[in-house]
Amino acid sequence: MTATDVPAPERTTAPGQATPAGGGSAAVPTGPVDTDVLRRFLDGAFAEQRDRCRAELPLDLFQPADHLSTAEHRDRTRDQLRRVVALGGHELGFSAAHGGGDDPGGQVSQFEMLGFGDASLMIKSGVQFGLFGGAVQALGTERHHAELLPRVLRLELLGCFAMTESEHGSDVAGLRTTATYDPAAQEFVIHSPDAGARKEYIGGAAEDAEVAVVFAQLETLGQRHGVHAFVVPLRRDGEALPGITLSDCGRKMGLNGVDNGRILFDSVRVPRTALLDRYAQVAEDGTYSSPIASANSRFFTMLGALVKGRVSISGGALSQTKVALAIALRHALTRRQFTRPGPDGAPAEEVLLMDYLSHQRRLLVPLATTYALSFAQDDLVQAMHEVVGAQLRGEEVDTVTQRAFETHAAGMKAVSSWHATATIQTCREACGGAGYLSENRLPQLKADSDIFTTFEGDNTVLLQLVAKSLLTRYKQQFSDLDTLGMARLATRDLISTVAGRSPARLLVQELVDSAPRNDVEGELRDRAWQLQMVRFREKHLVDTLAKRARKARGKSVGGSYDTLGGLQDHLVTAARSHVDRVVLEAFVAAIARCEDPAVKALLEQVCDLHALALLESHKGWYLQHRRMSPVRAKQVTHAVNETVNQLRPRTEELVAGFGIPDAWLGAVIAA
């Protein structure tokens, strides 16, 4: 299918005349919603855990911290961590046998709730229970679990996650720290060959971590086996152990409650059992073995076991975004500027910021997209809950499901964190000078969340992974090999494969099929049309990417760098278009399961705004691919303006739906 043989089904109806059709929203005004119902609906699958946090988390977690010195902020964060751990919740994602709750979804939901507060605490807790504890849980075996996890969960053993090096971050396979097995001593020797192999930006390494999970190139009997993880003690009584050189990354843009540091290893010896050996073992005599034959598969399986971190960051980014939007919207509902004449000679009145069209667009469009991403995030957390839950119970997860989940997590992490960066920036600017003051929290929200686009995988690199997985799926669809398995794959939605609920895809297909194609009115708000447009873009971008990749491969003698090197932008764009589609479908599926008519009607409007603004942001692409006429492009812009205007009186309700207790906003202008 090419761009030209699919004429866009367009009408010249004015969008103002829209009527509901094919699942679209009503343009008629709807009554107010019960905001508790809306909030509970957004809370999703792990609502109980969220309510517990709302009731129990102490208020000081939600106060700005950027007036504190680095030392003071680290102290405050340590103190907060101890108090929050005492309340429980952090342990949920661990195996019940070792003090956990077999409930990874519950744990991530708690992490997301911490994202409404000072993100240093969220990340500090994430280092201990997600990265460090999570790696022990996912990559270790019973010996490690029994020995370490109970102490980890009680904060009696503080750890860190030493993967990134000064010269290798995104390219994990290129790490240069070595772990060489010495059969005589039955020890591994952990060593940094040079300064470029220094572990870098490691949360906890500067001051607190007593032990690290270190990623290093395993070598035994003269053979390299790639990157593996080892438990390596770093300090005792606050002092670095022999052979370990620790230093402090110092002040950062944000997250200064987290003590990031650097680690150099000078032939540090650890016992053979330090290897986290779920996916690979080294026998006493140095013999290497693994249930996974291919080194490449083994590498990706180990990394895949850690993907919960990406799910968490995606959720944390959305929480920080919600706080920023809540603050900026509250401000816009009280702040007035410039005068307009009163009606019929009445005295002039000052205009609320929220009554300016440009302000409505600036804030309500990202609000709508935040709703969309929240529903997609809820799907993702449930998928994670299934996959990681199965791993916890020692059950096998099939590779297709596992890879689909990883792809979805990578895409969501990238899109949510970029959304956070852009939206919080917009909120800062929309609050003017007030947005620049620390007392209004926006500076810290901006600074803390800024690194989310980088850590747990640089967004640009992650989206290239997503695109490569889309290409693989594409190839499989058209391959004659393994027809049975792949046909199954091709007809299933990636995410509905792993989510427990009825697949969104079926519903979406139904909507698309039921599109009243001769209906002249309301097409812009016709959900089927919106979905078709978004799906067309993904399909076209992936189709053409596959063609270009094939062509490039034909010309090239090298490996995947050469063949895809020139297609980077196309890879990233295709991946984003894929996530756009998944997110819109998640929103549509959520609306379909909403049982409250008023909430449902409001969400239809919010979904319209999200979808129309998405189409508007890509109008250049649609016009270029003759999928939108110039007239239609104009109508889309008009419809976005109309929809923000319709949603303007619903602002308070929509903010309430985020479920952030008033006292948690912690900003003077939102008090």
Next chain:
Amino acid sequence: MTATDVPAPERTTAPGQATPAGGGSAAVPTGPVDTDVLRRFLDGAFAEQRDRCRAELPLDLFQPADHLSTAEHRDRTRDQLRRVVALGGHELGFSAAHGGGDDPGGQVSQFEMLGFGDASLMIKSGVQFGLFGGAVQALGTERHHAELLPRVLRLELLGCFAMTESEHGSDVAGLRTTATYDPAAQEFVIHSPDAGARKEYIGGAAEDAEVAVVFAQLETLGQRHGVHAFVVPLRRDGEALPGITLSDCGRKMGLNGVDNGRILFDSVRVPRTALLDRYAQVAEDGTYSSPIASANSRFFTMLGALVKGRVSISGGALSQTKVALAIALRHALTRRQFTRPGPDGAPAEEVLLMDYLSHQRRLLVPLATTYALSFAQDDLVQAMHEVVGAQLRGEEVDTVTQRAFETHAAGMKAVSSWHATATIQTCREACGGAGYLSENRLPQLKADSDIFTTFEGDNTVLLQLVAKSLLTRYKQQFSDLDTLGMARLATRDLISTVAGRSPARLLVQELVDSAPRNDVEGELRDRAWQLQMVRFREKHLVDTLAKRARKARGKSVGGSYDTLGGLQDHLVTAARSHVDRVVLEAFVAAIARCEDPAVKALLEQVCDLHALALLESHKGWYLQHRRMSPVRAKQVTHAVNETVNQLRPRTEELVAGFGIPDAWLGAVIAA
């Protein structure tokens, strides 16, 4: 003229085959440039002042400061201010009779050079010599000049600029602080009627300022005359004077070396002579008089006298952007990630970030635009030098020239500061984790410059002012009234009206006329075509804006809010398109006066990249208005990719052109 009756002159030539035509760049590779020549060319009209700064400014100005506490940072900034003032340069913009240099361009150039360092010092110096001293110079008369300026210039009297209030910032006319004249005592009573009228975010008010220029509603003999400026003492020996309540805005996102504070006035009495009375006087008996009859004109004349601040911020924003780009580009030229196979079985090698197409686009496109904006800024500073210089000499500046300059300054301030915000964000992300560490300066560059989009006029509000001035010009062009004066205006470029050099407009016209319209090749790089496209967009947006405004006015009974309220987005877009055109023309004019063939050839390529990326960013608009075909839109993207690739080997030269001494970068990753 409508969109449809102007078919886009398009060809289907591959851009790779481009040849120079009509002022376009050569696609052939050019030799290396003498980077000293390039730097001197970019230094522009005030090169000497810049060289002096490079030789004299102490290195500690260029070190990150965000590890300092607020108190330490304020102390450091105070100390730096004293040392920099001792070197001279800050006084240049003042009248020679009072210790100045009658050289406003020189002063702003020094301000721009400070923008390569810790921006707190730049802003602290800007408060004293730009806002405070500048207001005394521009709004005061000989009595004020003689009494205050010598002490201001020697830092013996520290001042602040108290305009913004808690509830009124953008809407200066709505300020609520009052200055009521008491004829019996021959004093003004300065008063804050309530908390909303509190002076807010005032740089210097928290700790250092001994005196303020206060903007307040002047009332005498029972009549209001609008906002005027008064010199009001705030503190003596560090203590607030009676009736003055001062408080501290506390920690901010950035610029923590500047002590922003709040001021409340409780019936504070100042002598009659406290009124800065250049544009309005109050006699002893309370009689109000002004050489400017209209209250509205008077208000805008007073504000216009302060527009040097916007010129300075535009320049400071560009300096901060250049530092960020220099750091990120240096990093990209040393940092390697991921491996590609060597040619013909040679060992694999890791790829420089700078060799990735996506990284080239991310950094070289903003670099090209930074070049473009620098040339436009140089024009603006020269225009300011003429206008403000004339004011200093007591000469009359005609209203048309003054308004044209103000419009240009407002537009440049908005576009440069948004460019800074976006580009520094990109640089942070492009440096990954390293970009998040304070030691690499990007966090502070981001945080400090973030407020540039807000202060000295919120960008969105400024662009609406620009658009309204374009509308006025549009109306005048088509009006029968005052045909002579307006015909003059219509045929002159706004900026060339005030700049000393030969007008860019003539050159541009020549290029447009000489376009070889039947040339099949090279059109994308044909400067005339690029200019036509950019001018078409401006013209179309202003034409349609004027039509919509006329239509809205016909329907409305109210004033300007009602008629333009629904057109906000159109106003902002039209204004940006205007600035886009002015900036591109400035670049073209700069190239035309470049006498070094190698530098000229390089700048042609940089201009191509800027122009093509600009067209690409608006491709949706051009497609929608049938001014670009889908094929052409694709070609533009291809040409951008090709041009970043051509410029990739020129990266070091282009960074050197910014003229930032190595030691000034102050970032570990750029060392």
